Amino acid sequence: MNQVKLSFKAVSGDFDEFYQSVYEMADRLKLSGTERFRFVLCISEAFTNAFVHGNKQDPSKVINVNFRWDESTVQVDIEDEGAGKADQIDLEHATAVAADQTGGRGIGFLKEYADRIKVEPRDEGGLRMSIYWKLGDNIPISGNQASA
Amino acid sequence: MEIRVNDNDGLTVFSLKGRLDFTNSSNLKEEIMKSVKEGKKQMILNLSQVDFINSSGLGTLVSILKEVRLARGRMVLTDLASYVQEIFEITQLSHIFEIFPSQSEAVEAFATSPVNVN
Known part of the structure; x- marks a missing residue:
């Protein structure tokens, strides 16, 4: 692996540095077009969630991204x-549909596209969100299974 | 994100280029609300060169749309890439925004129906 x-x-x-890294990974995986967009979208949503809701935009805190x-x-x-806490992220009920609300769609995209x-909680403190895809078929295959 | 603004016969066209996400969506809102305050309330957002948008960008567009409509203005979107169009469909925001395939079709729509049809 x-x-x-x-x-x-x-x-x-x-x-910017984060997006550059994700696009480089998409290139390594030979993703293009819609697949590439969905891949970057999912990781972007998780990263933004970690930045805003996890680290609360605290500049002293770090976000790790492991591919x-x-x-x-x-x-x-x-x-x-x-x-x-892991149970504060309601994967089961998350949806990308949020009528005319200004927020609440990010986790829904992950469910849709991963x-x-x-x-899960990290031993060191904080949360780890893991996103999985099968390659070969179109990324992603919707109808996923979410777990917390 | 690069924002180019053109005023044309009472229509303001915002041509966006780049990424619309958490880091830059507030700039877009500021720019558009500046126009609204100047009385320019009929506007087109051309997204042909937007190569990425996420839930933060969508949320900002919803927020802008609400304020534009509150000011009795009209804002439409045009030229969405297929994958951007797809997330408008999945989120059902395609029912809330007026979306046109091309800028010229949006201009025509303003000419025939200057008020918001949604």
Whole structure:
């Protein structure tokens, strides 16, 4: 299994570096068009969630992004250093449909576009959100299984 | 995100380029609300060069739309890439926003029906 581990300080200015890394990974996985967009979207949602809700935009805290992949699967772990609890993220009821609300769609996109997502506490504190895809078919295959 | 603004016969066209997400969506809102305060309330957002948008960007567009409509203005979206269009469909925001395939079709719609049809 191949692996790339990255860390980002939780400040807005680091988002460019983050996106650059995700696009590079999409290139490695030979994703293009809609697949590429969905891949970046899911990781972006998890990263933004870690930045806003996990680390509460605290510039002293770090977000780790770990990519692991082989010929048939890819897993991306996004870890924050916040005080959130895994059960505060309601994967079961999350939906991308939020009428005319200004928020609440991010986790819904993950459910829609990833094959599986999992949220768990880290031993060091903070949360780890893991996103899985099967490669080969179109990324992603909807109708996933979420677990917390 | 790059924002280009053109005023044309009472219509303001915002041509957006780049990524619309948490880090830059507030700039877009500021720019558009500045126009609204100047009385320019009929506007087109051309998204042809928006290569990425996430839930933060969508949330900002919803927030802007609400304020524009509150000011009795009209804002429409045009030229969405297929994958951007898809997330408007999945979120059902396609029922809330007026979306046109092209800027010229949006201009025509303003000419025939200057008020918001939603």
